[in-house]
Amino acid sequence: MRKQRCHGLVITSLVGCTALVLSVAGTASAGADGHRDTARQVLGANDGWGAYGTGTTGGAAADAEHVYTVTSWAEFRAALADGGDAPKIIKVKGAIDAVAEGCDAFAAPGYDFDAYLEKYAPEKWGLDTDLSAEPADSPEGLRRASAARQDAAIKAFVPANTTIIGIGRNAGFKGASLQIKGVDNVIVRNLTIESPVDCFPQWDPTDGSTGNWNSEYDSAVVYGSTHVWLDHNTFTDGDHPDSAAPTYFGMLYQQHDGELDIVRGADYVTASWNVFADHDKTILIGNSDSESTAVGDRGHLKVTFHHNLFANLIERAPRVRFGQVDSYNNHFVAGPGYSYSFGIGKESQLVAEHNAFTLPDGVSPAKILKKWNEAPVTAVGNHVNGKPTDLIAVHNAEIPGETLQSGAGWTPTLRTKVDPVRWVPRIVGDRAGAGRLR
Numbered sequence: 253m254r255k256q257r258c259h260g261l262v263i264t265s266l267v268g269c270t271a272l273v274l275s276v277a278g279t280a281s282a283g284a285d286g287h288r289d290t291a292r293q294v295l296g297a298n299d300g301w302g303a304y305g306t307g308t309t310g311g312a313a314a315d316a317e318h319v320y321t322v323t324s325w326a327e328f329r330a331a332l333a334d335g336g337d338a339p340k341i342i343k344v345k346g347a348i349d350a351v352a353e354g355c356d357a358f359a360a361p362g363y364d365f366d367a368y369l370e371k372y373a374p375e376k377w378g379l380d381t382d383l384s385a386e387p388a389d390s391p392e393g394l395r396r397a398s399a400a401r402q403d404a405a406i407k408a409f410v411p412a413n414t415t416i417i418g419i420g421r422n423a424g425f426k427g428a429s430l431q432i433k434g435v436d437n438v439i440v441r442n443l444t445i446e447s448p449v450d451c452f453p454q455w456d457p458t459d460g461s462t463g464n465w466n467s468e469y470d471s472a473v474v475y476g477s478t479h480v481w482l483d484h485n486t487f488t489d490g491d492h493p494d495s496a497a498p499t500y501f502g503m504l505y506q507q508h509d510g511e512l513d514i515v516r517g518a519d520y521v522t523a524s525w526n527v528f529a530d531h532d533k534t535i536l537i538g539n540s541d542s543e544s545t546a547v548g549d550r551g552h553l554k555v556t557f558h559h560n561l562f563a564n565l566i567e568r569a570p571r572v573r574f575g576q577v578d579s580y581n582n583h584f585v586a587g588p589g590y591s592y593s594f595g596i597g598k599e600s601q602l603v604a605e606h607n608a609f610t611l612p613d614g615v616s617p618a619k620i621l622k623k624w625n626e627a628p629v630t631a632v633g634n635h636v637n638g639k640p641t642d643l644i645a646v647h648n649a650e651i652p653g654e655t656l657q658s659g660a661g662w663t664p665t666l667r668t669k670v671d672p673v674r675w676v677p678r679i680v681g682d683r684a685g686a687g688r689l690r
Contacts, residue, residue, distance in 0.1 A: 300556025538573025
């Protein structure tokens with residue numbers, strides 16, 4: 253196997269830049285050594301909502317000219333931009349840092365965080381006026397300019413018909429935000445994705461009774477896109493956990509948003525064998541209750557989660573609005589500060605079956621479901637600490653002011669093998685996450 257440059261990018265292939273005829277029947281084609289080529293693997297039939305209709309094949313049909321191996325953020329973004337929507341495979345080698353030069357590299361001339369803290373301290377600014385009218389040369393205006401620079405630098409827009417796959421056990425991204433926006437047919441696999449750190453969070457004095465810090469940048473966003481498969485990835489806060497963050501104005505200086513958002517009419521998504529770990533507001537499906545958003549979300553947001561590990565999360569695993577969401581054979585391990593796992597939101601139709609929950613002493617199973625709006629939910633066949641537990645019954649018994657309705661009104665059919673729930677902690681623990689792709 254040899255490397256050469258095609259369109260200015262490093263290509264690793266057997267035949268260089270010449271045409272290559274490949275079979276994508278079944279799940280994957282065979283490599284020269286007879287082994288399965290995981291980079292050309294497609295989502296299997298009936299494997300969750302991502303398999304609906306045309307299914308999800310990503311870049312499996314890519315010719316040799318559109319197979320890239322990248323080792324830097326610049327190479328990765330160049331590979332994404334090359335070839336338009338032609339099928340492509342991007343192999344990520346090693347850990348790629350989108351913020352390798354540090355936050356100071358994005359700061360606009362004149363930006364000074366100490367000046368920001370001094371001007372907007374609640375005892376001076378108050379808590380009844382937001383900062384939206386602040387001029388461009390103010391500390392808030394300079395913060396906005398700095399944030400715009402970071403936004404342009406760390407977002408990577410994924411085109412249609414693309415597979416992004418990590419090579420080996422240590423591939424992934426730090427400080428990046430993958431934007432799967434308005435496209436069809438994308439696969440993301442075998443990557444460790446460390447949550448991007450917002451270098452310039454905004455202070456909002458009017459957020460709640462005490463004000464709050466608000467941050468941007470999800471690790472991955474599926475926005476208005478269809479047929480997406482997220483598989484064997486690890487989403488984590490890595491070297492920047494919230495527990496290490498300082499407080500300013502008496503509030504946590506929050507520099508993280510979500511690990512995964514599926515929003516704005518996105519549809520037909522399967523998330524399988526991933527690890528979602530060490531995060532607060534983790535997964536959001538549908539980002540608003542507003543009627544203007546609801547028009548585009550009703551009838552969409554169909555998502556399947558199976559065989560994922562949700563470990564040491566605070567909330568949103570996921571929080572659901574509108575969508576028909578199927579969650580089965582996942583393992584939820586609660587840690588310090590646990591609030592809830594499933595958020596039952598506006599017009600949601602969540603089916604949560606055959607999942608395993610491991611809760612510490614003193615945490616009631618009643619907390620697993622959280623009611624945000626009136627919506628039906630199916631939750632059967634689940635185990636808590638190894639014991640069969642009716643999640644709806646225990647919730648309604650202990651939290652009578654948030655009575656949940658049983659029966660989501662639909663039955664999932666797009667499932668492959670459903671494992672016995674008693675096996676789930678071991679199976680998921682052995683196989684989920686980056687570096688464990690078989």
